[in-house]
Amino acid sequence: xxxxxxxxxxxxxxxxxxxxxxxxxxxxxxxxxxxxxxxxxxxxxxxxxxxxxxxxxxxxxxxxxxxxxxxxxxxxxxxxxxxxxxxxxxxxxxxxxxxxxxxxxxxxxxxxxxxxxxxxxxxxxxxxxxxxxxxxxxxxxxxxxxxxxxxxxxxxxxxxxxxxxxxxxxxxxxxxxxxxxxxxxxxxxxxxxxxxxxxxxxxxxxxxxxxxxxxxxxxxxxxxxxxxxxxxxxxxxxxxxxxxxxxxxxxxxxxxxxxxxxxxxxxxxxxxxxxxxxxxxxxxxxxxxxxxxxxxxxxxxxxxxxxxxxxxxxxxxxxxxxxxxxxxxxxxxxxxxxxxxxxxxxxxxxxxxxxxx
Amino acid sequence: xxxxxxxxxxxxxxxxxxxxxxxxxxxxxxxxxxxxxxxxxxxxxxxxxxxxxxxxxxxxxxxxxxxxxxxxxxxxxxxxxxxxxxxxxxxxxxxxxxxxxxxxxxxxxxxxxxxxxxxxxxxxxxxxxxxxxxxxxxxxxxxxxxxxxxxxxxxxxxxxxxxxxxxxxxxxxxxxxxxxxxxxxxxxxxxxxxxxxxxxxxxxxxxxxxxxxxxxxxxxxxxxxxxxxxxxxxxxxxxxxxxxxxxxxxxxxxxxxxxxxxxxxxxxxxxxxxxxxxxxxxxxxxxxxxxxxxxxxxxxxxxxxxxxxxxxxxxxxxxxxxxxxxxxxxxxxxxxxxxxxxxxxxxxxxxxxxxxx
DNA sequence: CTGTTAGCGCTTTCAG
DNA sequence: CTGAAAGCGCTAACAG
Numbered sequence: 001x002x003x004x005x006x007x008x009x010x011x012x013x014x015x016x017x018x019x020x021x022x023x024x025x026x027x028x029x030x031x032x033x034x035x036x037x038x039x040x041x042x043x044x045x046x047x048x049x050x051x052x053x054x055x056x057x058x059x060x061x062x063x064x065x066x067x068x069x070x071x072x073x074x075x076x077x078x079x080x081x082x083x084x085x086x087x088x089x090x091x092x093x094x095x096x097x098x099x100x101x102x103x104x105x106x107x108x109x110x111x112x113x114x115x116x117x118x119x120x121x122x123x124x125x126x127x128x129x130x131x132x133x134x135x136x137x138x139x140x141x142x143x144x145x146x147x148x149x150x151x152x153x154x155x156x157x158x159x160x161x162x163x164x165x166x167x168x169x170x171x172x173x174x175x176x177x178x179x180x181x182x183x184x185x186x187x188x189x190x191x192x193x194x195x196x197x198x199x200x201x202x203x204x205x206x207x208x209x210x211x212x213x214x215x216x217x218x219x220x221x222x223x224x225x226x227x228x229x230x231x232x233x234x235x236x237x238x239x240x241x242x243x244x245x246x247x248x249x250x251x252x253x254x255x256x257x258x259x260x261x262x263x264x265x266x267x268x269x270x271x272x273x274x275x276x277x278x279x280x281x282x283x284x285x286x287x288x289x290x291x292x293x294x295x296x297x298x299x300x301x302x303x304x305x306x307x308x309x310x311x312x313x314x315x316x317x318x319x320x321x322x323x324x325x326x327x328x329x330x331x332x333x334x335x336x337x338x339x340x341x342x343x344x345x346x347x348x349x350x351x352x353x354x355x356x357x
Numbered sequence: 358x359x360x361x362x363x364x365x366x367x368x369x370x371x372x373x374x375x376x377x378x379x380x381x382x383x384x385x386x387x388x389x390x391x392x393x394x395x396x397x398x399x400x401x402x403x404x405x406x407x408x409x410x411x412x413x414x415x416x417x418x419x420x421x422x423x424x425x426x427x428x429x430x431x432x433x434x435x436x437x438x439x440x441x442x443x444x445x446x447x448x449x450x451x452x453x454x455x456x457x458x459x460x461x462x463x464x465x466x467x468x469x470x471x472x473x474x475x476x477x478x479x480x481x482x483x484x485x486x487x488x489x490x491x492x493x494x495x496x497x498x499x500x501x502x503x504x505x506x507x508x509x510x511x512x513x514x515x516x517x518x519x520x521x522x523x524x525x526x527x528x529x530x531x532x533x534x535x536x537x538x539x540x541x542x543x544x545x546x547x548x549x550x551x552x553x554x555x556x557x558x559x560x561x562x563x564x565x566x567x568x569x570x571x572x573x574x575x576x577x578x579x580x581x582x583x584x585x586x587x588x589x590x591x592x593x594x595x596x597x598x599x600x601x602x603x604x605x606x607x608x609x610x611x612x613x614x615x616x617x618x619x620x621x622x623x624x625x626x627x628x629x630x631x632x633x634x635x636x637x638x639x640x641x642x643x644x645x646x647x648x649x650x651x652x653x654x655x656x657x658x659x660x661x662x663x664x665x666x667x668x669x670x671x672x673x674x675x676x677x678x679x680x681x682x683x684x685x686x687x688x689x690x691x692x693x694x695x696x697x698x699x700x701x702x703x704x705x706x707x708x709x710x711x712x713x714x
Numbered sequence: 715c716t717g718t719t720a721g722c723g724c725t726t727t728c729a730g
Numbered sequence: 731c732t733g734a735a736a737g738c739g740c741t742a743a744c745a746g
Binding site for chain 1: 379422424425426427428429431432437446447448450453454456457460461464469470471472473474487488490491492493511514515592593594597619622623626629630648649651652653654
Binding site: 024025026036037040041044068069070071072073074075076077 | 722723724725726
């Protein structure tokens with residue numbers, strides 16, 4: 001018996017004729033001469049289908065140009081194979097390694113990351129979460145701890161795995177991968193003190209996590225130090241302005257912590273422009289260990305956080321939970337360490353570093 | 358008659374009881390005492406429903422905590438309200454403003470951008486396109502021109518609006534928003550020549566678009582100039598290495614074009630480290646007009662491209678086409694302009710700029 | 715303005 | 731190993 005397909009793809013069709021519709025599994029099944037469900041199994045659960053059948057279905061797929069409709073599959077199976085990810089803004093370099101690792105780790109497991117920008121404002125966060133839920137993601141990853149009680153309640157009720165990241169909490173919404181920002185601040189302060197400096201300054205972005213680091217810093221060195229706060233995200237331009245402000249507040253300032261490396265570079269440039277030597281007159285420490293930090297002149301002392309690891313581990317938590325595994329450790333502290341370079345002068349005598357992991 | 362809902366949300370339930378399933382439109386309809394389709398219309402097409410009914414449905418939505426399942430809606434209506442976006446790697450600063458503008462413009466129209474990383478390798482591109490098609494996006498935006506004939510054919514067959522961006526072509530797959538990279542290269546060359554320099558160098562990433570700019574540059578100033586090619590994406594570290602290489606090839610080099618601003622900053626630092634004054638001894642021009650370029654010392658001459666505009670216009674093309682509008686101009690040249698700053702010395706006597714728009 | 719009917723394309727039962 | 735039936739949650743099409 002000869003089965004004539006109505007769907008044979010002809011590379012060249014008259015004029016602009018475009019196939020009225022994409023091939024469905026139904027078409028594939030007909031082409032392969034098997035039932036719909038067998039075709040489905042051949043593709044998504046080959047273990048229970050005979051090799052011969054699999055081969056015929058594969059061939060039919062190739063002939064028809066079939067691409068599974070994940071919307072339909074997800075509707076029935078309740079698994080959309082997507083994970084929602086919330087970041088403040090996509091253009092902050094800080095989170096890029098994390099987003100990249102998330103994308104890649106999820107991709108390797110067949111999941112698609114769907115990114116949303118909350119924009120540093122809590123109101124947007126709630127709205128965005130709602131939009132995201134509409135796509136029925138299998139998991140959700142958010143930057144920072146979810147503060148809004150409404151949003152927390154809603155996310156909990158969803159019953160999907162959730163990872164809060166880039167921060168730490170004893171009592172996360174569900175799971176958390178991050179590090180202690182307070183500890184970062186106090187560690188930098190300890191590092192500065194160990195070097196013998198006594199006149200400090202801090203330049204920080206105004207977002208929650210940066211402010212927390214700033215508080216950790218001031219808790220150790222005192223709150224009446226020169227302080228410059230700029231709207232997040234802090235960049236090079238803002239760094240120049242902030243350093244100008246710090247020098248106005250305290251012309252004899254000795255050591256400055258900046259809440260990002262871009263910010264620190266700006267501060268460094270401004271200090272140099274005003275005739276201060278770095279680190280001769282002013283020591284500068286950044287945060288994030290951006291790719292350029294090691295290659296500046298002077299190279300920049302900074303706090304290294306493994307953003308890619310945060311993304312990888314967050315993704316893995318989601319993947320594991322979706323696979324039904326029980327998570328032994330739902331609170332992961334990835335730690336951080338001070339990378340001492342030239343911008344803070346001669347190397348300190350005692351090493352100062354790390355957090356738990 | 359009193360309608361007792363089975364779905365009344367009780368804030369505090371016994372132990373870990375979690376609602377077995379999310380509220381569906383069916384639940385909302387029952388709560389509101391209307392039919393399923395009326396509830397549907399009240400939410401997505403309120404114009405054709407009485408105000409009283411809308412109000413009742415709204416109340417039912419609030420009570421049940423209903424969030425529409427966009428997968429189900431998309432399956433039936435054939436509109437997933439998603440747009441697929443392909444970038445080489447998410448972590449390249451270059452495309453960030455574009456991705457951001459895309460996200461935001463699409464979001465405002467109710468669309469969700471789904472991002473995929475092709476990773477500078479054509480093989481991944483084809484595979485990624487297939488994955489994306491599985492989610493049945495309503496449109497697609499790709500960085501650069503789609504080269505692979507297989508991919509072009511497949512995308513055309515899809516019948517959804519497609520925008521290629523960050524490059525230009527007379528014969529795009531569908532629509533294109535970008536600028537001429539050859540022209541960028543030749544314009545920079547002309548700019549350098551007008552300043553009186555005669556010994557040139559070029560440091561470039563090895564991706565297609567950067568190489569094209571490089572060719573445009575060399576087509577004007579000659580192909581036998583000092584040249585350093587590094588693997589994309591080019592960053593500060595690579596810039597230092599590249600400049601070291603250029604100085605090795607030609608110690609008397611006078612003017613260098615770098616394929617990105619991060620790259621140029623690295624080159625500048627390396628030159629200064631080796632005792633060359635910028636712009637005194639060597640003039641440097643970057644590409645991209647990164648946010649920091651204007652605030653460096655010396656400030657960096659560069660080529661400004663409105664990446665956000667590319668994203669906005671690409672998104673708008675997709676949105677308009679999805680709305681059934683005919684696109685008057687499917688080939689959009691957003692142009693570029695040289696932003697002359699300190700790194701190329703005294704301001705040129707004749708202005709050099711722009712492309713078509 | 716409102717309701718009924720019939721699917722979208724797939725996967726989960728439950729039977730052979 | 732294969733198949734038939736049912737339906738995920740929603741909306742388009744056609745009635746009233």
